[in-house]
Amino acid sequence: MIKMDRKWLIVIMGTLTQLSLGTVYAWSFFQTPITELVGWSNTQVAWAFSLSIFMLGVMAAWGGAKIDKYGPRKLAIIGGVMYALGYVISAYALSSGTLWLLYLAFGVLGGAGLGLAYVTPVATVSKWFTEKQGLATGMVVMGFGLGALVMSKLLAPFFLHLSSNSLSTTFLYIGLTLIVVLPISASFMQLPPTEKEKSQVQTKKSIVSSSSSVSKLIFSKSFIIIWLMFMINVVAGMIFISFQSPLLQDILKLQIPTPDLSDASVVASLNSSGATLIAVSSIFNGLGRFFWGAVSDKIGRITTFRLLLALQALIFVALIFVSHPLLFSVFVCIVLLCYGGGFGVIPSLINDSYGAKLMPVLYGTTLTAWGVGGIIGPQIVAFMKDNYSDDAGLYAFVIGGSILVLGLILSYFYSGKKV
Template identity: 70%
Template sequence: MKKWFIAITGTFTHLLLGTVYAWSFFQTPITEFTGWNNTQTAWAFSLSIFMLGITAAWAGNKMSVYGPRKLAMIGGALYALGYLISGFALANQSLFLLYLGFGIIGGMGLGLAYVTPVATVSAWFTQKQGLATGMVVMGFGFGALVMSKFLAPVFLKISGGNLSTTFYYVGAVMVVLIPVLASFLQLPKVKKQQETKQEKISIAKYIKTKPFITVWLIFMINIVAGMIFISFQSPLLQDLLKRQMPVDTNFSDANVVASLAMAGATLIAISSIFNGLGRFAWGTVSDKIGQMQTFRILLALQALIFVLLIFVGNPIVFSIFVCIVLLCYGGGFGVLPSLTKDMYGDKLMSSLYGALLTAWGVGGIIGPQIVAFMKDNYADKAGLYAFVVSGGLLVVGFILSFITKIVSYE
């Protein structure tokens, strides 16, 4: 029972951390309030995901030194601090402080607190790895739902639509809840004894191998595809909805703005459910058919969807395709922990899992910046060009999955 309690607290920890995935809810309001363009604003989110990946690599390698509880509690506090600094940045329209708060400090907090629940639960569950770790990372996927339909709307209403105050409120919630939940994380006793006796092992020789590089590239490409929508699904949907409205529509009218924002928030919420379920469902599937075979299905399905998106102008069809892409995006996170453990064993799992998460950081820059650049320079064709680029990358990832044989180093 104890291992399931730890899995549940890890899931709720990820649920709060996953609120970062609701960034597209804030993307348009921030650009309109501050006058910053899409590229400038999206860099806050890109930096956050980049720092998440880099810090997770460090945290995964240091979990045996500091323990999961301490790392996750500090991470939660830093993530909350990031929101508080971001609130001050918005109040003073300081792009630098937004990058520092939400991007760097908040991203570091995410990295510290993300990897530890996954590695901890993996240590408790010797069987059904995909099921257990998939459940934990499922919480992260559901985080956008919590933010877009609960936290953000409630705090915006309380603050009278004030973005800065809303960020303060979110930070206050995070600084209380995440450290409390993280305080329950602990490794099993046998694992603790092994960790204390473990010699320091260099992971450099594993990182330089073709299997590691292949998995890193495949995971990164899967991230890029999902990040295109996580960062901009609301603005892209609103663009499609505007095209279906009468030509004399006043898009600055408060009611029109509110209805478009509500549609975007609804898509964020629904797609986050698919993101979360994908982590759990595909992780379970990988237990049956194998992790790399599962990745091939994810990449091929998304490549097909991006080709179809080139020809889609209907908002409902677009929304359905977004949900399918995020189902596959989440699946990558559900499959990666068990794949890492199968390849490298218990002893190296947390270190090399953290190293693989640097692909998340890189993909977190590439994906949002592709769409931001397209929207700033080719507004009418932004979605089309972004879909072509991402579809091409997914085809490359699918081919890579057949080139290098994945071997076990355990």
């Protein structure tokens, strides 16, 4: 009975850790306010988020391979503190108008912390559960997707109100909150007793026996296609995760005959609408990991991924002609449902294709696609908003839809042979 309670306590704390880390997905809440505060371009500001996601993917890949060596608690606490410090230092970067410091703090330091802390809850929980593993790990992974809701509707509005709408002070308060919460929840991350005893021996054996074969698999056609499909799915989702609030506000402004953006109530209403979309879409992001994972159990992994890419391609085409805020919001939610689904399907696709023994290192390598997609997606929209402001959404949707079609075509070259 005590063991069962301990397992579920780790699940709860792992979910809380992921919920705190997932606040990074609310970046679009801050995108426009930062550009207006400091006078930087959309592209310049978006690079902070892009660097963060890139570092997340790279460090998650590295951290996943080092969990057995350093232990999940140490990696999670260090990662959580780094992410929190990213906000604290970013507060000074915003107040002083220092762009390179924002990149270093939020992008490099915070992103690296995200990566280290992200992999530990899922890996830890999966080792505690031999039964109901899908339920337990699903709860934890969904927490990351819901983090944007916590930031956009709770933390950011509360601290903005507390600081009289000071963006730099809000970043400081967020960082101080996370530096308290994350180490507490992360301290519960520990391997089961039997795993602690076996981990060092198993790690050394697996490195010796599979290092050469893993290198060959990583550069094989099938794995490269998996990597590209996942990266393209990430690009589609990141287009909205990074800019869904500004894009929605652009549509809402068209509904107002003569929008007075100097009117505080108008700006507040637009910001509130953007925050609501961030919150609602984050729920779909989280649920997508459950929903599409279950679908893939029924119709197969690669078939499900093709469905994800095809559905999003159709939505991106439809978005070219959409001018109604509600319909735009519905389409964004569906795209993020598919975005979350990619994270739910890819681990099983790799496991089915390459086996459980090779799954951790290959999945870690696949997460680098998350980092690359985190650069491409936001920069597509940022470039369009800086250079083609009136038609930024239109051009971004055309490019995004074209990339998704390319991903769909690539999926049919995947052999699917189990190694």
